[in-house]
Amino acid sequence: MRITATALLVAMAGLFLLGHHYQAVHPGWGYLRAFAEAAMVGGLADWFAVTALFRHPLGLPIPHTAIIPENKDRIADTMAGFLRSNFLTPAVVARRMRDRNFARGIGNFLLQPSGSGEGRVRAGAGELLAGLLESLDPERLGMQVRAGLAQQLEKFDIAPLLGNMISTAMADNKHRPLIDAIVRWVGLALEDNEEMVRSMIHARANALLRWTGLDERLANSVVDGLYRLLAEVLVDPDHPLRGKVEEGLRQLAEDLKHDPATQAKVAAMKKELLDNPAVADWWMSVWERLRHGLIERLRDPQGELPGQLGGAMAELGRALHDDASLQWQVNRFARRTAVGVATRYGDQIVKLVSETVRRWDARTVTERIEGAVGRDLQFIRINGTLVGGLVGVAIHAATQLL
Structure with a gap:
């Protein structure tokens, strides 16, 4: 031109x-x-x-x-003043929003199909969340999540919970399979280390026992006795050793629930565990696997997560589109929010405009x-x-x- x-x-x-x-x-x-x-x-x-x-x-x-x-500075101030006086006053904002049905508009958007025929949100929700997870600093986000969990765990008194879990498990006899598993594990450990046990017995036997060959018989007796004891504990639900273990578990449950000293020890162990760098490294590896797995599932067009997200948002869109009372509540909230923003932050908004133009x-x-x-x-x-x-x-x- x-x-x-x-x-x-x-x-x-x-x-x-x-x-x-x-x-x-x-x-x-x-x-x-x-x-x-x-x-x-x-x-x-x-x-x-x-x-x-x-x-x-x-x-x-x-x-x-x-x-x-x-005169750019004066123009910046004039533009900001014009914006504040004619657009960002509560009366103007309320009047402009009075006839706007934001709820129905949001409902139409959520229900409108995309080019592939799927719901708009079903088609894009997974990709949106996956992109969000990728855009954030994974290490920083993982540390923030870990810090939040650690903060909550520090406030949480874990000892009474453990005591109640042990008491409940014992009341339902759910501790017995655990004892059986421990007995079997001890038996397998003894079998794998039988030669070491025999060597320890031979090393501790005196010269007379070794000279007469009784050390070998003693080692055989000890090993056989241990195998026999474990077998008896495993097959006999009323074995006295089981009773001792159960008695110890009951006492532990009571101490965890009521003994301040035991609770203090558990709290100290919990703090030491949370402060351990190895736990931080373990959590970061777990977080990375969780993050990558979640991204892959979100980007799978046939996966469950995008479908669940899309279905939930579609239900919300249908409710916003059809429910007149819900529309009234959402629209009222939107109007009050906009008026509140104009009232509280109008000066800051126009100041941002003025300062931006001044910096040019x-x-x-x-x-x-x-x-x-x-x-x-x-x-x-x-x-x-x-x-x-x-x-x-x-x-x-x-x-x-x-």
Whole structure:
């Protein structure tokens, strides 16, 4: 548009020269000369006016030119004040939102199918959450989750819970399979380390026992006795050793629930465990596996998670679309929230606008405003050129008649 306006001005200069050259040939050339002369004046005047808004014409420091860059701070304050007075007042916000059914609009969006025919949220919820998990710093997020869990665990008194778990398990005889498993594990451990046990017995036997060979018989007796004891405990639910173990478990449960010393020991063990660097490393490895697994499941188009998310959001959209009472509550909440934001943070919002414009350099302000309205300003130059020419013709005609 700037080229068009300038080309029109150059064309008027050419017409002026043509009319001036042939003015003596015919009176009509005078009208052409008057039109072109006045058009050049109008075009040049409007070019000066338009240019003076953004820069110094021809680089000359003429007073009251380069108006926008010279007054950008005042423009920033004026824009902020206009925004605060005409848009961010509670009355204006409430009036603009009174007839808006935000709830129905949200419901329509959630129910509207995507290009693949699926619900919009079902198609995009999984990818949105997966992208969110990928965009966050995994190490920092994992440490924050760990810190939150550790903070909650530090506040949680775990000893009474363990005591209640042991008491409940024993009341339902659910501790017996655990004892059986421990007995079997001890038997397997003894079988795997039988030679070490025999060596320990031989090493501790005196010289007489070794000389007479009784140490081997003693080792056999000890090992066989241990195997026999474990077998008896395993097959006899009422074995005295089981009773001793159960008695110890009952006492442990009572101490965990009521003994301050035992509870303090458990709390100290818990704190030591939480402070252990190995636990932090273990948690980070677990968190990474959880995060990657969750991302893969979210990005699976046939997976359960996107379907569950999409189904839940679709139900919410249907409720927002059809339930008039829910719409009224959501819309009222939206209006109150918007009015509250305008009331509490209106000054901060306009201050943000003002400070942002103030931080722009003069060239940036000029380029952005000129980019927004420059095309219309070039129309002013074109109109000024044509209107000036018409006025010139009218003045020439009046002088001829008079």
